[in-house]
Amino acid sequence: MSFTQVEQISKTIDKISLANDNGGTENKVLVDLKNINGYNPGFQDSYPRESVPEHTRNRLEKYGIDLSRGYPERPENIPYYLDEGYAVRNRPNPNYVERGKNADPEKKALFSAAKEVKNLSTFIGTELVGVQLNDLNEKQLDELALLIAERVVVVFRNQDLSPQKHRDIGQYYGEVEVHPLVTHVPGLPGITTVWAEFNRGGPLLKYKKGLHQGWHTDLVHEFSPAGITHLHLDSIPVVGGDTSFASGYAAFDKLSKPLQQFLEGKFALNKSAHNYYNRDNILGGVEPIVRKHPLVITHPATGWKSLFVNRAHTIGIVGLEESESKVILEYLFDIYEKSLDNQVRISWQPTTSGLGTSVIWDNRISQHIAIPDYNDEITGKIRHANRVTSLGNVPEFDTNSKSQREALGLSI
Amino acid sequence: MSFTQVEQISKTIDKISLANDNGGTENKVLVDLKNINGYNPGFQDSYPRESVPEHTRNRLEKYGIDLSRGYPERPENIPYYLDEGYAVRNRPNPNYVERGKNADPEKKALFSAAKEVKNLSTFIGTELVGVQLNDLNEKQLDELALLIAERVVVVFRNQDLSPQKHRDIGQYYGEVEVHPLVTHVPGLPGITTVWAEFNRGGPLLKYKKGLHQGWHTDLVHEFSPAGITHLHLDSIPVVGGDTSFASGYAAFDKLSKPLQQFLEGKFALNKSAHNYYNRDNILGGVEPIVRKHPLVITHPATGWKSLFVNRAHTIGIVGLEESESKVILEYLFDIYEKSLDNQVRISWQPTTSGLGTSVIWDNRISQHIAIPDYNDEITGKIRHANRVTSLGNVPEFDTNSKSQREALGLSI
Amino acid sequence: MSFTQVEQISKTIDKISLANDNGGTENKVLVDLKNINGYNPGFQDSYPRESVPEHTRNRLEKYGIDLSRGYPERPENIPYYLDEGYAVRNRPNPNYVERGKNADPEKKALFSAAKEVKNLSTFIGTELVGVQLNDLNEKQLDELALLIAERVVVVFRNQDLSPQKHRDIGQYYGEVEVHPLVTHVPGLPGITTVWAEFNRGGPLLKYKKGLHQGWHTDLVHEFSPAGITHLHLDSIPVVGGDTSFASGYAAFDKLSKPLQQFLEGKFALNKSAHNYYNRDNILGGVEPIVRKHPLVITHPATGWKSLFVNRAHTIGIVGLEESESKVILEYLFDIYEKSLDNQVRISWQPTTSGLGTSVIWDNRISQHIAIPDYNDEITGKIRHANRVTSLGNVPEFDTNSKSQREALGLSI
């Protein structure tokens, strides 16, 4: 039990009665799973239309979304049990195509549509100025997939993006993840809501003292974890709420050759953000889904090696003692989080007020963090985004692959 | 969830049926607390008489203990719920007398009974050679209490100790702790069983790779935590199974004056070794009892300051951020565990085979650890002990008290 | 000795001869301090005019700087000995005026000159769009001083800044630091050269694997450490070389009240980046200048408390044991370096090519780091800057001062 109680499960259990039993009744308890919503935003009621930030409401309604029954929409058929959680997509992403592999390496179709191709740092992050995502064709989307694979994260400002196009682009890049617990745009499962005011239950984010870290990779507990991921902010505070991204290619290149070789071929356990009841041990407390993935993976489009761990979800290296695993993972997390030359910090500010900003990244080769200086007394509570996540391949390590610096012929 | 599963709760829940309810039955589950014994050695069946190690059996039966119905005995009326756990002795140790305060500071009655008074290290540990605990009178016990308060731990070898005298000495020093879950000598609650073969369920201790630490202080979750504690080994392996003790006085003296002042007057949260169900959140997993005690305490008999923390049970410093607390507690644990000049390592070997060894220490001013090189392929499984714990005062910090080195006029 | 030798002193000692002495000559060695330039860029030869990056050359020559004898210029009268190093400005900043205290809190004169006042994150960093530093009057400079004191760092792009104005603004804010070892613009001591190609001796920066950290505060070893500091980049790579800044106000606010109180009133030792010979122990290796400053300081203009430590230069907390100091400083460094809501990352890109970017910050209330993804195979070697540092007050802690969040009435 954490003494700060930050993760304590909600206390709303509905104790109905004690049942009868031969050996006496005093030890039998009837519990109701339904009322336990501490970890289940899926249970949360939607907000009325009027509570939706203006720019968000305008965008969604412009594209025909019906907000009259509130926003966002809750998923149906919530899984309570761990086995139900595992059963969600317990198989490879079907018919997966790595779009970047089909792309023109020079990306002429995509780049010719841009007013400017602006690298945001030397090794990670590119902004495409003057491109509307709504307008991209499949050839351009293939090139964008390759650009993302190379630059990890790509920014598009001043977007007029429909939720339908948001979903369609995602679907083109792979099966769109539909979360069993998290809310979505009404009628469009897969377009997830990222909205602090709602997700945190209305109030401003509590200011956090102490050393809090939020670096993570999305959905690493999936059989086929998140690949290309598209977050669209349509309601953007004037200041605050940047997102930082870190490159897994560059994190891998920070390691010595012997440490790289030690990690290659090893597997890590990765847990889910949400928790479920263990049907065989209901009283044991909620548990996350845990899946095993290679610690070093090769991106199918670039062929570059990437370090596939993150502080939020990676809980152990298979085969090591727990104390060894802890020391080595802590080092790998710090390499990811403290090497600023491997990172880019992206402001969501549009240059044209009222339009949205899309950031598209590949979760297989990165970590990110939402910098928590929004949704407070200064910035207010307006920040709202939708996310569409395309699931990628089943993570693999290709022993013949190279690190980014090796492949680019850079000094090591 | 720990990926090593070392603390995973037992999976023997008895799911009887689903009950009926207006809103549908699918979310209601009837669970039976009784069958959950993962954390409850109280549920464990006793062993037959023949399985008890020979020396132990001889001693217990010599003093009239009936082993015909097995050994050890389980407690009755097991508490399942956290509130029941808290309710066990939720009040100060009644009529507590600090025996050491009444003692002759020169301890003439006690020392004159000893063949030799042998200090085992400069600052902690004394062996009294040639003394039988069975023979000590109250005047001598008072002096022993003071000796323990000063030297932290005192050793008596070649003991012929009756379980009854074991209990009586304990009762003289304070209310004897009767654990609601842990087994005891048949007919004598309060004489706790410390027996790896039984407590670990029979097999040899699994060899542990990795960095395992076992330093702890007993029963710090009590309202009045453990004071004078008397462990008697009556079945002793020829080699292995030493116990190391570390002095809280000396640990405090290792801190700089400013850090001492920072810690004085602060409180820490201390959890129990056993866990219980939270009646208001049964599905939240088991939880320990947690009690708040001063981080620096003053021993009533010596008036010396002692550092009252231990890695196994101290989970936070009140008022600090969790990240701050973690860093400072980790340092304090290491000061306790790594400062060998603050420690003594005690072998239980008797010089006369067949007799037992008693070690008596004060848990208020110490940590200890059983060194896990017994109960394996080399040593066999014979180690058995009984423990009697006298609860002490409610821990307090006296702002006018001194550190041990200050009080003794030693260089700082 | 570090096995990586990264800081090993240069090996160019000129051993002339052995001298004569009564007790035999074999142990006497004559050494020449002059040739030891490992730590002394002051000894470095300047580059020819043609090696200076084009934009830098154009700017400097436009404003009358004579580059015909090379660039940059070396200081004269290099100090070799520690006592000489200490003697440089071994007194408070003379006639210091805290300009921000005289400013209009609303900063109307300054803001009305700006096309836009753009906060770069909620708590740190502001860009003034459309302002030329060359044009600011004293009233505006006073307001700028206050803005810097509040926002920690202020950005001006598209600047046409003369070196003379650069120096004059610095002088207005306090005595301009003239470094005894570091090179400067010819004829203008105090306008320091920040030029990786030159400072690192010409080649590209070596790519660094491993966990390298570069967060620091400038010139904390001074009697009156650096206050307002103005870095002007006139030759800017197309990508790379961002600088991140972290707020000491916000770092202090991340600490719990008890830890804040523990640190307030304490002092830390802060060392210089350069090293000198100890006249009383020449063979003992070079040593830095070390000065004692409060660990928590109060900024004179805002009255807010700030955490005054940095990983590069703060070597200990006075009064603590070394092991305690290490643990606590490590935590404070991480709070500064890992709390992204306390940081801003600034790109130096101008929007008008050929013009420079000025970033002005207050070293008393911040740390910064140059992100090392410039000066490599991709970016080339063109990055060049000049820095003018105004020394501030002698750091003090005002027991009646408040933290930033307290003063602003924000939730804690």
Add this chain to the structure above:
Amino acid sequence: MSFTQVEQISKTIDKISLANDNGGTENKVLVDLKNINGYNPGFQDSYPRESVPEHTRNRLEKYGIDLSRGYPERPENIPYYLDEGYAVRNRPNPNYVERGKNADPEKKALFSAAKEVKNLSTFIGTELVGVQLNDLNEKQLDELALLIAERVVVVFRNQDLSPQKHRDIGQYYGEVEVHPLVTHVPGLPGITTVWAEFNRGGPLLKYKKGLHQGWHTDLVHEFSPAGITHLHLDSIPVVGGDTSFASGYAAFDKLSKPLQQFLEGKFALNKSAHNYYNRDNILGGVEPIVRKHPLVITHPATGWKSLFVNRAHTIGIVGLEESESKVILEYLFDIYEKSLDNQVRISWQPTTSGLGTSVIWDNRISQHIAIPDYNDEITGKIRHANRVTSLGNVPEFDTNSKSQREALGLSI
């Protein structure tokens, strides 16, 4: 520079004069290496005969040692320069014979001479009761060598040991190390003095607050590092001054198989305890001798793998980044220092007053630490020992060798 100055070099440089030179004299300094004795106990004057502890004096004079010119004796021809330090035994131990390989595995000759063979813990440490080292023949010494190789450390109490026999036993086990700087018994270089009162310059050991660690392995900077090492205490305080030993076999067995495989075949850098001037960089400060040895070695007599690192002297793993090396070595040091089941704590107390205690261990497969609770206000200053170190083989790793637990068929 450490702000605590604990290791600051002595400040007794003899600055004679400035010499003449064409380019001006101001930068030339004549320094006298001879007077720099901070790191050179070799320069220390001996004490008069009367200051030698009584039991030590009696023993040495009984065996013909002349103390009339003081005690101990200083070495001649002190090396000042690093190259001179490296030149001391810069070659394998000549004609080395691993005595344990020739021994009867049952050790019948040795054991039959003992009253009792008493293992002190399950995996490390044996006491041979009733054996006089003075009396052992070569067959018994061979068996003792094997016993040490298996049990790491062996204790002999109540010894009447002559310094000559002390040296002869050492010489039988390998070339006796003669330290170029450390003092020895007059006329007997190689019989080193371990005497806190003298080595620390007379006063009581300063009490140390803070987290101080002293675990180390002797002489790992040698081409052929220390093998069998024999410390004989002839003046023993009544209490205090225990020595703890930790097994490198057992430390290796604590690592997971993958981590073992990562470390096998790698090399570490090991520095000397003493420092020397770098002839090519005299002003760079003193430097230790550094030698490269396998991180995992195989003991030639047992064929068991051992972890060959220690906190005091191992400064890096070859091929890793410094930050990686630091994290992994810190873990390995903690495994050695915190795993109490891998350790034994040995009291030097004789059972017959006036006789000495010998402890013989193998430095290739162990670390040890003198517990610093002697030489203080309570114990006085009488502790004195002599040490004879036999250099072993050049450390090697045999890829076909086994860990101790593997070889013994124990559970893993």
